[in-house]
Amino acid sequence: MDQINFWIGIIATIAFAVTGVLAIADRGVDLFGVLVLGVITAIGGGTLRDIILGVPAFWSLSQIYVWLALGACVVTFVAEAFFTQPQIYRWMLYIDGLGAALFGIQGVDKAWTLGFGLPVAPVILGVVTAIGGGLLRDILAGKKTLFMSHELYAIPVTLGCFLYVLVLNFLPQYTLEGSVVCMLTIFGIRVAAIRWNLRVPIMFITKTR
């Protein structure tokens, strides 16, 4: 399982870096900005989580995540035309959804294992892990954050993290199975949202004035 987690983490990091770069490619960012913003997208959420948890940033212990993100950013910058093909881009979004699912559940797990602010904080920190990097990127690139995009992104992540906390609390003997189910829940909703362009229903959105 650790082995699988590791590989999904690797894939997710790369996907986050790629989609991060594509998200800000239209802002006239220089190559240095591409590297920084792509890396922040990939490792920023986990870094925020670790700062709030008061533990060393995860990439200070396993630097492979930084290297992979940097490599993915360079490749994306050079081969932007490839990644922006509709078919390829959609695949990237799917992998990004898988990454969000994994990062969210991993975040819950880390906070829960450390006994940090049970039971509320693990949900919060799972969501922070999954969406924090994208938020930092959007702020630094001067883009609207996902709170105003009405995409079904943070909601499935929150739902999955919440379900996983229920599993950890009430069904601790099924942690492994539960984590897989919760990841698939997040990933499934994300895939459906991308596939059928589902968005947050208008009744749940405040009126712009």
Add this chain to the structure above:
Amino acid sequence: MDQINFWIGIIATIAFAVTGVLAIADRGVDLFGVLVLGVITAIGGGTLRDIILGVPAFWSLSQIYVWLALGACVVTFVAEAFFTQPQIYRWMLYIDGLGAALFGIQGVDKAWTLGFGLPVAPVILGVVTAIGGGLLRDILAGKKTLFMSHELYAIPVTLGCFLYVLVLNFLPQYTLEGSVVCMLTIFGIRVAAIRWNLRVPIMFITKTR
């Protein structure tokens, strides 16, 4: 006194969440964003303070603040029409001012008790506690921060925190009375500013070009 502090803290958290949601309600934010941004308004300042102090985030120890903020956000989202009535909204601003006063003085107190960077850092961390959550909210919602609003908000908070540090340093036997006086100073200026629409005098504002 702890009892009173606790209850003012409860009321302040709710007021911050309500005014936080109302501040971003015109941005077309979805319900999830309302929850996140309202909660960040309410607990973000204290979280920043605790991160700089290197202590666990206060809400990891007393989760009631998160729950209250969440509840207040949902109520505000549903009953927005109620809260935006001029009379009610003004009351919310008053309570928000009381909250800023309490959070500021509490922030000074926490840093002072920990002996963190005396005597300058407690003032800074008091201000961070009171205005940090609103700043995070505005950044995430893409709004101008209070530095450009010319409201008399951060200035009375800073003044009160500064006075309280003077009390802690030179009149330690009057800490309790001093904290009340400093809170009332902040609250009084805020009430006056809301009541008579007082703003930062133009001579203290840089020219826009």
Add this chain to the structure above:
Amino acid sequence: MDQINFWIGIIATIAFAVTGVLAIADRGVDLFGVLVLGVITAIGGGTLRDIILGVPAFWSLSQIYVWLALGACVVTFVAEAFFTQPQIYRWMLYIDGLGAALFGIQGVDKAWTLGFGLPVAPVILGVVTAIGGGLLRDILAGKKTLFMSHELYAIPVTLGCFLYVLVLNFLPQYTLEGSVVCMLTIFGIRVAAIRWNLRVPIMFITKTR
């Protein structure tokens, strides 16, 4: 050497505060905002570095940096007309470049000495120290961050920090000389960029759409 470092640090802090205030003077910021944003420009990068490192913020131990930055902000606010003279402003930019050079190398040094995430993290934290304060200021003032300005600022800093990590790793007996050379590399490129208005070549910038 420590003596020299201390004085360059003093000068750099002042220069960062001055250029920080000038950078946001056209945003209609009030005096309080001037103080906060100037101080954040000067000490924000080191604060972010220390938070990620998990050590107390440097200004909680040596408050002189806060006082100097505050003083420099007030002077800049009052004497803005003086500092915006083209000749004086250019000098400020040069000193700011010296500050970025020093802060970057200091950041690498601190992370390296703590053995934090060698060898990648020291480069990242050196860059964070040098540009983090300016980023925070731009975010809070609602300005475009340097990633979209195409200035040769972050790139020389990164180059110098990277070179310094090479020195620390492969030529530890030349740490002192190496740090001077790396600082001069950053400073030299900055001076050239200011003097001849060099910018990031267009081929390294993503197309705005």
